[in-house]
Amino acid sequence: MRSLNLSILLAATALTGCTAMSASGPSARSIDSEASVKVAPAKDKAKSGVDYALVDISSTVLKYVPNVGAEGLSEGFGGGRGPIPTLPLGAGDVVQVAIFESQAGGLFIPGDAGSRPGNYITLPAQTIDRQGFISVPYAGKVPAAGKTTEQVRVDIEDRLANRAIEPQVVISIVSGVSAQVAVLGDVNTPSKIQITEAGDRILDVISKAGGLSASGEESYITLQRRGRSARVRYNMLVDKPSENIYVIPGDTLLIDRERRTYTAFGASGLNGRFDFEESNLTLSEALAKSGGLLDSRADPGQIFLYRVVTKDFLRNLGVDTSKFPTNDVPVIFRANLRDPSMFFAATKFPMQDKDVLYVTNSDAAELSKFFDLLNTTPAGTANLTGNALSTKDAIRSF
Secondary structure, eight states, rough: OOOHHHHHHHHHHHHHHHHHHOOOSHHHHHHTTSSSSSOOTTTSSOOTOOEEEEEEOOOHTHHHHGTTTTTOSHHHHOOOOSSOOOOOOOTEEEEEEEEEEEEEEEEEEEOTTTTTSSSSSOOOEOOOOTTTTTTTTEEEEEEEETTTTHHHHHHHHHHHHTSSSOEEEEEEEESSHHHHHHHHEEEOOOEEEOOTTTTOBHHHHHHHHBBBSSSSSGGGEEEEEEEEEEEEHHHHHHOGGGOOBBBOOEEEEEEOOOEEEEEEEESSSEEEEEOOOOOOOBHHHHHHHTTBBTTTTTTEEEEEEEEEEEEHHHHHHHHOTTHHHHHHHHEEEEEEETSSTTHHTTTTTTTOOOOOOEEEEOOHHHHHHHHHHHTOOOOSSSHHHHHHHHHHHHHHHH
């Protein structure tokens, strides 16, 4: 009982100091007491209502951290190691048909043309219509859309076989609009790019569009194909050739810059949001960028990094993930910079976009703040009776 009274006395003394300082708004207690409705998590849940995992940074953790949130295109779309995609003709393409006969006097070559150089005729260039057909005299309407030039050539020769003298057909593409890829977003020349039979990969068409207009470190490529889409970092295409897959007609590439940032709070030299800019950051670099640790306040043994990871990451560490209902798990990574070896780990631990870095106050700093508050009390226990009641309510709230 005596210890409880002493606790109340100390708390009341501290609250007396509080009454001597001006407030910029209502107190937390008044906000809580005057609310019409209160929504709070169940008592058996964490105060925030969010379950999370605490992971101490170690050499084991470092093995798996770089793989968190890995992206890729090759698994979803393929095309990285396969053959060059074929480019069939399509509606809107302009083609030209030349027909050869083995001798004069046939269907297309008159009998008196024996002295002419070459027994062939060239038909006027024509556009494949919306139904996908071209017209060839004596062969009728020939389907072309969705077929290769070789397939159309064979079809025309078969149709003319009983009329012309050993007909041979050559088909040339004058201009193509069906074999195009749209490149949009943060490139210097957004446009539709005509792809070729030689095969064009993602980086090829980005180059034809003038290259990136933003930093490669912060650029992402979204590939849209036949109702599906996937997203990958530009640097992954450069670092992993298997991800630089072939494009096919009708693909859309959207290049966008995503500003990578992290936030720093607590006993660091600077608080706020910080840009990665054009480089990747490690934990040690992020701490330095945010002003390092304050000697007078920070606890170097309690550096926390907040991040959402997948269950696979925790399973690799041998963690039971059954307690987490979704695949995304909130994780707090802890670094103890009192351990000299942790500085080496901090130089290898990669930061990720939207990480939250928090540096806690040391126990000595909290104690110093308490005594500073006592020293600012003008009259000691002048309002002890009134503050004791407030202290009683505060204790009940715990």
